[in-house]
Amino acid sequence: MKGFIIKEFLHIFRDLRTMLILFGMPVVQVLLFGFAITNEINHASIAILDQAKDETSMKITDKILSSGYFDLNAVLTHPDQIEAAFGKGEIKEVIVFEPGFGRKLEKEGKANLQIITDASDPNTANLLFNYTAGIVRDYSREMMENKKPPMQISIESTMMYNPELKGVFMFVPGTITILLMLVSAMMTSISIAREKELGTMEVLLVSPLKPFQIIVGKVLPYILLSFTNAVVILVLAFTVFGMPINGSLILLLLQSILFIVMALSMGIFISTVSQTQQQAMLLSMFVLMLPTILLSGFIFPIENMPLPLQILSNIMPSKWFIIIVKSIMIKGLGIGYVWKETLILVGMTLFFVGLSVKKFNIRLG
Amino acid sequence: MTTERPNVIEVKNLVKKFGNFVANDHLTFEVKQGEIFGFLGANGAGKTTAIKILCGLQSPTSGEIKVAGYDVYHQTNLIKRNIGYMSQKFSLYEDLTVSQNFEFYGGIYGLSRKQIKERTKYFLEKLELTGAANKILKEIPLGWKQKLAFSVAILHHPKIVFLDEPTGGVDPVTRRQFWEMIYEAANEGITVFVTTHYMDEAEYCERVSIMVDGRIEALDTPAMLKQKYGANSMNEVFIRLARAQSAEQ
Amino acid sequence: MRTILYILQKEFRQIFREKAMLVIILVIPMVQLLILSFTATFEIKNTNIAILDHDHYVESRNLINKFSGSPFFTISSFYDSYDEGVEALKSGKTHQLLIIQPHFERDLQRDGTGKVMIITDAINGSAASIMSAYAHAILIDFNKQILVEHFPNLSLSDPIQITVSNWYNPRLDYITYMVPGILVLLVTIIGMFLSGMNVVKEKELGTIEQINVTPIIKYQFIIGKLLPFWIIAMFEFSFGLFLAHFVFGVPMLGSLALQLGTVSVYLVVVLSFGLFVSTLTDTMQQAMFISWFFMVIFILMSGLFTPIESMPDWAQTVNKINPISYFIQINRMIMLKGSVFSDFTRQFYSLVVYAALMLGLSVWRYRKVA
Numbered sequence: 001m002k003g004f005i006i007k008e009f010l011h012i013f014r015d016l017r018t019m020l021i022l023f024g025m026p027v028v029q030v031l032l033f034g035f036a037i038t039n040e041i042n043h044a045s046i047a048i049l050d051q052a053k054d055e056t057s058m059k060i061t062d063k064i065l066s067s068g069y070f071d072l073n074a075v076l077t078h079p080d081q082i083e084a085a086f087g088k089g090e091i092k093e094v095i096v097f098e099p100g101f102g103r104k105l106e107k108e109g110k111a112n113l114q115i116i117t118d119a120s121d122p123n124t125a126n127l128l129f130n131y132t133a134g135i136v137r138d139y140s141r142e143m144m145e146n147k148k149p150p151m152q153i154s155i156e157s158t159m160m161y162n163p164e165l166k167g168v169f170m171f172v173p174g175t176i177t178i179l180l181m182l183v184s185a186m187m188t189s190i191s192i193a194r195e196k197e198l199g200t201m202e203v204l205l206v207s208p209l210k211p212f213q214i215i216v217g218k219v220l221p222y223i224l225l226s227f228t229n230a231v232v233i234l235v236l237a238f239t240v241f242g243m244p245i246n247g248s249l250i251l252l253l254l255q256s257i258l259f260i261v262m263a264l265s266m267g268i269f270i271s272t273v274s275q276t277q278q279q280a281m282l283l284s285m286f287v288l289m290l291p292t293i294l295l296s297g298f299i300f301p302i303e304n305m306p307l308p309l310q311i312l313s314n315i316m317p318s319k320w321f322i323i324i325v326k327s328i329m330i331k332g333l334g335i336g337y338v339w340k341e342t343l344i345l346v347g348m349t350l351f352f353v354g355l356s357v358k359k360f361n362i363r364l365g
Numbered sequence: 366m367t368t369e370r371p372n373v374i375e376v377k378n379l380v381k382k383f384g385n386f387v388a389n390d391h392l393t394f395e396v397k398q399g400e401i402f403g404f405l406g407a408n409g410a411g412k413t414t415a416i417k418i419l420c421g422l423q424s425p426t427s428g429e430i431k432v433a434g435y436d437v438y439h440q441t442n443l444i445k446r447n448i449g450y451m452s453q454k455f456s457l458y459e460d461l462t463v464s465q466n467f468e469f470y471g472g473i474y475g476l477s478r479k480q481i482k483e484r485t486k487y488f489l490e491k492l493e494l495t496g497a498a499n500k501i502l503k504e505i506p507l508g509w510k511q512k513l514a515f516s517v518a519i520l521h522h523p524k525i526v527f528l529d530e531p532t533g534g535v536d537p538v539t540r541r542q543f544w545e546m547i548y549e550a551a552n553e554g555i556t557v558f559v560t561t562h563y564m565d566e567a568e569y570c571e572r573v574s575i576m577v578d579g580r581i582e583a584l585d586t587p588a589m590l591k592q593k594y595g596a597n598s599m600n601e602v603f604i605r606l607a608r609a610q611s612a613e614q
Numbered sequence: 615m616r617t618i619l620y621i622l623q624k625e626f627r628q629i630f631r632e633k634a635m636l637v638i639i640l641v642i643p644m645v646q647l648l649i650l651s652f653t654a655t656f657e658i659k660n661t662n663i664a665i666l667d668h669d670h671y672v673e674s675r676n677l678i679n680k681f682s683g684s685p686f687f688t689i690s691s692f693y694d695s696y697d698e699g700v701e702a703l704k705s706g707k708t709h710q711l712l713i714i715q716p717h718f719e720r721d722l723q724r725d726g727t728g729k730v731m732i733i734t735d736a737i738n739g740s741a742a743s744i745m746s747a748y749a750h751a752i753l754i755d756f757n758k759q760i761l762v763e764h765f766p767n768l769s770l771s772d773p774i775q776i777t778v779s780n781w782y783n784p785r786l787d788y789i790t791y792m793v794p795g796i797l798v799l800l801v802t803i804i805g806m807f808l809s810g811m812n813v814v815k816e817k818e819l820g821t822i823e824q825i826n827v828t829p830i831i832k833y834q835f836i837i838g839k840l841l842p843f844w845i846i847a848m849f850e851f852s853f854g855l856f857l858a859h860f861v862f863g864v865p866m867l868g869s870l871a872l873q874l875g876t877v878s879v880y881l882v883v884v885l886s887f888g889l890f891v892s893t894l895t896d897t898m899q900q901a902m903f904i905s906w907f908f909m910v911i912f913i914l915m916s917g918l919f920t921p922i923e924s925m926p927d928w929a930q931t932v933n934k935i936n937p938i939s940y941f942i943q944i945n946r947m948i949m950l951k952g953s954v955f956s957d958f959t960r961q962f963y964s965l966v967v968y969a970a971l972m973l974g975l976s977v978w979r980y981r982k983v984a
Contacts, residue, residue, distance in 0.1 A: 021903040032911060036929035037920050040740055044923045060774075086781060087957045089947050092923065105773055112775050119780035120950040122788045123656040124921045127740070130747060133776050140774045150765060151722055153757045156731045157746055160703060165739030182906065190899050198818075275634065277898045278811050282638045285803060289910070290646055290796075294653040299919045301741050303660060303709075305653050312649075323706065330737055337705055420827045442829050450827035454820040460631050461624065472620030473828045501631075527827075 004209060004217040022187075026179045026229050027236065033175045034241045037299075038167030041127050045073035046093040047085045056102030060113075060139055064095065069131050082116060092118050093128045161330050168241045173325040174298030176233050177318045180256065181263050181292050184226045186284045188219060188267030193280035196271070212357070219264045223257070226264075230256040237329075246332025255328065255342065259321045262345050265352035266317070272359035292318045320344050370397040373525055373556050374419065379428035381414055388414040389425070390579040396558060398524070401551050403570030404560045407607065410576040412560045416529055419558070420450055433524045446474070449518035449555075453530035457502055457514055463489070464498040466517060474521035488516040508539035512546065519550050526550065528559040532566065544569050564600040575603060577610045617830060621838025625812075629842065639808070639846065643800040647793070647854055651862065654792040654919060658744045662690040664708040666699045669718040673728070673760065677714065680756050686748045700733075709735045710745055722760070782951050790864045794945045795918040797854040801877075802884050802912075802938055805847040806905055810888030812839055813980070814901040817892075836977055840885045847881050848874075858949075867952030873945065879965050880941045886972035887937070893979035912938040940965050 046064075050057050065072055073091050076082065085091045096114040098104070105111040115132050117125035162169045209217070234252070237243040245252065267284070274280040293299065295309065296318035302310055313319050320341040327333040327341075335342070374396035381389040388411045396402045406412045417423045419432050421441030430437045433447040457466045464485055471481035489495045492512055497505060505513070511531060519526050528547075532540045544566065551557050559570070567573050567587060574584040583590055583606060587599055596602045629635060663681060667674050681687050690708040693699045702708045715721075715729040722728030732749050736742035761768055780786055816822040825835070852874070858864040866873075888905060895901040915922075915929065916938040922930060933939050940961045947953035955962070 021900065021907065025903070025907045029907070029910060032929070032932070033914055036925045036932075037914055038924050040924055041921065042924060044921075087951065087953055089943060089951075089953070089957065109773050110775060111773065112777065114777050114779065116779045116781055118951075119783035119786055120791060120946055121921065122780070122783055122786035122791050124923075125780055125783075126657065126786055127744075129778050129780075130744065133778075134747070136774055136776055143773065149757075149761055149768070151726050151757070151761055152728075153722070153753055154727050154729050155750060155753055156729065157750070158731065158733045159736035159739075159742055159746070160733050162736040162739055162742070165736055165743055167739055169736075170738045170740075178910070182910070186902070186906070187899075190902060194897075194899060276632070277902075278815065279632070279634050279638065281811065281898070281902050282635075282804075282807055285807060285906070286638065286642045286646065289803075290650055290799070293914070293919070294650045300654050300656065301658075301738060303662075304655050304657055309649070309652055326737055327704075327706075331704055333704060422823075422826055442831070445827055445829040448827065450824065452820070452823050454823065456820045456824040458624070458628065458821055459819070460628050465624070465627055469620055469624045470824075470828070472623075473617055473830055475616070475829075 004213070005220055008217055009221045022183065022225055023229065023232070026183065027232060029179060030172075030175050030233050030236050031240065034168055034172055034237070037171050037175075040165070040167050041069050041124065041131060043071045044069060044092050044124070044128055045090050046070045046095060046128075047074040047076050047082075047091045048072065049076040049079065049082065049094060049096045050101075051099040052097045052101035052103075054100075054102035056105055056111075057097040060097075060136060061095075063139055064132060064135050067131070067135055069128075086118050089118075092121070092124060093132065095132065168237075168243060169326075169330055171299075172237045172241055172243050173322050173329065174296070176230065176237070176256075176325060177259075177296065177321050178289075178292050178298065179233065180226055180230055180260055180321075181288055181318055182284075183229060184222055184260050184263035185267035185270065185288055186281070187222050187225075188264050189270035189274070189280040189284050190277055191222075192218060192268060192271035193274055193277045197276050215268060215356070219268065222264055223260055226260040227253075227257060230260065243329060244332075245329050247328035247334060251335060252325070252328045255321070255324050255338075255345075258342065258345050258349070259317070259324075262317050262349040262352070265349050265356065268356045269352045269359075272356050291316060295319065297322055317345060317348050370399060372396065373398045373433055374402075374558065375429070375431045376419075377429040379415065379418065379430055380426045381411075381418060381423070382426045387579050389418070392428070392576075392581055394574055394581060394584055396525075396556055398556055399551055399554050400572065401547060401557045401559065401570045403567050403573035404558060404576070405562070405564075405567055405573055405603065406560075406576030408562070411579040412576055413529060415576075416527055416558075416560065420448060420527055421445055447524045449521065449523040449526035451514050451518040451526070451528050451531055453533050457510065457517060459503045460501060462499050462501055463494065463505070463513060466502065466513070467520060470517050471520050476521055484520055488513075488520070492516065508535050511535055511539070512543060515543065515546055519555055522553070523555065525556040525558060528557065530560055530562070532561065532563065540566070564598065564603055567599040567603075573599070575606055577606055582606050582610070617834050618838050618841075621830070621834065622841055625838065625842040629846070639804055640850065643804060643850065644854065644857060647796055647800060647857060648861065651789055651792045651796050654796075655788045656740065656744075657786070657788060658686065658741060658748065660685075661687050661710055661745045661748065662708045663687050663710040663712055663749070664690050664693060664699055664702050666693050666696065666711060666713045668716040669714050671719040673719040673722060674714045676760075677730075677753075677756050680752055680759075681712065684748075684752055687752075703733065703735050706735075710749060712749065789862055790950060791946070792918075793858045793862050793864050794949050795916075795942050797851065797858060798938060798942050798945055799913060799916075799918065800854065801847045801851045801881070802941075803909065804850060805843055805881055805884040806888040806909060807902070808843045808846070808888070809840060809885040810891045810901050810905045811898055812843070812892065813889060814892040814895050814898050818897055832977060832980060836889065836973075836980065839889060840882070843885055844878075844881050847885070848878065851877050851881075864949060866949055868948035868954065872955060873948045876941070876944050876948070876962060876965070879962070879969055880937065880944075882969040883937045883965055883972055886969065886976050890972055890976040890979060893976055912936050915939065916942050918942055934964075935968075937965060937968055940968075 048061055050061065064070055074085055076085060082094050085094060094116040096116065098112045101111045113136060115129055117129055119125040159165060238245060270283050271280050274283055295313045295316045302313050302319065324338045324341050327338050372395045377393050379389050379392040392415060404412055418425045418430065418437060421437055421444045424438060432444045435443045437444065467485040468481055471484065489498055494509065502510060515531060532543055547557050561567065570587065572586050573590065574581050590602050594602045594605050596605065665678055667678065682689050691702065693702065699711045703711055711733040713731040715731065718728040730753065732746060734742045734746050783790060859866055891904050892901050895904065915933055915936055922933060922939065944958045944961050947958055
């Protein structure tokens with residue numbers, strides 16, 4: 001048994017390229033994603049069609065451009081140019097001031113401002129519109145400063161856990177999850193499928209080792225590898241991205257191990273249902289990658305999805321792990337708040353282990 | 366008796382180095398058309414490297430080498446058209462059927478559809494495997510697979526066929542049958558260049574060369590070698606040569 | 615040419631032999647297209663809000679009714695103490711907490727200012743800012759309502775009237791936006807993995823050695839290896855377009871021929887990328903991990919899920935080598951905006967250069983030497 005585990009370790013560690021992939025790549029990815037993946041808007045390209053060119057329109061333009069959200073890409077002179085401006089795909093929004101904007105505002109107390117968005121990307125379009133409209137409303141509120149209404153509700157707004165609304169709070173837990181999931185589940189499923197394909201599995205099966213021991217031997221090195229990865233990612237999150245670890249570090253690490261074991265048992269299961277490495281690979285890829293990105297709340301909040309998909313998301317282990325990570329790291333909560341999610345992960349682990357053992361025994365029998 | 370046949374392999378001072386390691390140290394030999402040439406040596410003696418060079422898979426460090434009349438430095442593709450190869454690692458497609466494997470390799474060597482059909486039929490009948498033509502290779506026992514691999518290697522009737530440990534892991538009966546196929550191929554004029562570490566198989570060869578540590582230590586007919594080293598079998602010849610080598614060091 | 619045909623025949627036979635592979639290649643991606651396209655929205659449709667009413671008078675109740683009447687909010691529960699409310703935020707039962715301060719109504723009428731507090735769970739920063747904006751909008755609206763009641767003569771309308779037109783997609787339907795992108799992803803995954811695994815599989819199983827001693831010429835081998843997967847991926851893409859159009863009603867404003875033309879170039883990039891990876895590796899496991907590494911980076915940085923404009927400059931520079939990003943842009947432009955070739959010449963030529971480069975690299979790396 002011990003010799004067998006050592007063989008598995010040697011198998012992985014001997015190969016420098018595999019080692020580089022296993023440790024180097026998650027680090028590179030966390031760094032890339034932590035910095036690059038965000039749904040905050042800054043420096044969106046916009047165009048302005050100012051048909052008034054008066055003091056007020058210029059002031060509003062200045063205010064919009066100095067907000068940091070927008071970059072002026074083009075100054076248009078005629079409404080016919082709008083279509084061509086959008087055609088190239090760079091410009092995401094056009095702001096149109098009607099002719100005589102400032103004069104109308106002064107004389108009639110009313111003027112029209114039109115915001116045209118490239119809604120082929122509805123998510124960005126919506127955000128851009130909200131940002132722009134917010135800036136314009138601010139301006140008109142400043143204008144009306146002297147006319148304070150006689151009754152006003154004062155709103156105190158607090159952004160809990162993430163006052164600066166940093167994107168990394170959302171994306172780092174997701175990145176940890178997807179990396180652990182893919183590394184653990186894929187590695188095991190492929191490494192077992194490989195033994196099957198090359199025929200070396202039969203040698204193991206006829207040896208005095210019990211199926212259970214074979215699985216443990218296969219999986220143990222990967223637990224260690226993935227755990228090291230988890231720790232490295234956490235250190236990066238803490239030092240580079242300034243993510244807090246408000247809760248118990250030990251609890252967080254234990255939960256990571258639980259999730260890794262879950263992912264590994266899923267990998268074992270995948271390997272028992274596939275005949276070749278290629279099948280195992282594509283299955284893990286499709287079953288794990290896109291659903292882990294899309295159905296886990298990594299990028300898109302689950303509450304916004306249609307109801308059937310919200311229900312479907314419950315079978316995604318990554319959903320529960322993301323909740324756990326956020327609760328412990330950011331909210332600083334203890335096991336009392338995440339016992340339910342923990343139990344679900346434990347249940348899933350047992351489920352996959354049970355299924356695989358059953359499959360294994362059938363093959364033996 | 367062998368003198369009237371032309372040489373199909375001519376090797377002069379073949380050297381192959383990997384860094385400081387000399388895998389082939391000034392090999393010189395010729396193989397004649399239709400000959401069964403045994404290429405013996407312990408594991409790591411440099412046999413596989415030499416075969417790869419002769420097949421155009423690796424280029425030599427230096428030396429003059431001609432295979433089937435073509436130069437191994439510049440005419441590898443012409444060489445490949447005129448040779449067949451069967452490696453120690455079984456290398457037909459396990460997920461294709463027997464006849465699909467024949468069809469694929471026949472097609473690659475430029476045989477016409479009609480030729481492929483005829484030759485496939487011929488080999489399957491000879492191997493008494495006609496019934497298994499549409500079976501996937503995975504389902505066929507190893508011994509048969511080896512014979513199939515050999516048939517595929519000579520499907521296009523090459524001038525020379527290189528066999529790298531063709532009978533590894535095969536039972537004695539199948540090995541006998543395999544050697545019968547080799548003799549048949551040689552009778553049809555195909556030169557057979559075979560490596561093996563079964564010394565009894567060396568007895569079946571017309572001439573054998575014995576490699577030790579990258580050099581050819583002996584090259585002659587099995588009878589002459591046994592006489593020269595005063596041995597009863599090729600096995601003894603081999604052991605004496607290997608001992609002499611370690612005594613030198 | 616004949617040789618290539620034999621290689622093609624062999625590859626197709628091997629692909630179609632494994633029934634499980636067929637399901638994985640053809641069925642699973644389409645099912646994913648149908649399901650996952652619905653997930654990708656930032657639109658906030660419903661926010662759970664908990665209420666902590668310290669006032670319990672008419673106006674505070676009116677305010678609560680305003681929230682419960684809004685389609686954007688669902689009142690998850692009412693609490694009596696601040697601690698209970700914060701607890702609900704912690705456990706994730708609610709995402710927002712509205713606190714109506716004591717003497718809200720009295721202060722409003724006597725001092726002209728009534729106080730409320732909104733606490734938003736801001737772990738998802740951008741969602742939080744939208745939730746907070748919605749809550750503000752309701753409060754401002756409510757403010758206007760009570761002003762009208764108490765001061766009927768007051769002019770309240772905003773002087774600057776903002777109108778919005780959402781071009782190309784007036785209903786802000788994100789499905790039409792996601793489907794073309796997810797389709798690109800799926801064919802990319804299929805293409806890159808199939809071609810990436812194929813050569814290395816022959817290496818691992820030893821069959822490549824037999825191929826190497828045959829007179830197959832390099833370019834014949836490469837074409838024989840790429841073409842089958844190119845055909846499969848083209849088929850898959852076309853079928854996905856069909857689904858996108860007839861199931862999701864994604865418009866096809868541009869030219870279909872133009873789109874198939876660009877996808878055919880794009881697939882060369884993807885397939886030769888995979889092939890290049892497999893020439894660099896010895897085992898399928900290594901090949902898989904390298905492809906996987908690039909794939910995850912390419913996907914997450916492609917602009918499919920998060921806007922490229924939001925990324926820092928260096929990341930946008932990195933994206934210049936991201937083929938998925940180019941093609942998603944082109945694909946969306948053609949389908950959703952009816953863009954013509956001159957609108958995306960830069961992206962198109964980038965793909966052409968990319969294709970030539972990757973193909974060249976993999977031909978160069980693939981040596982017929984053991």
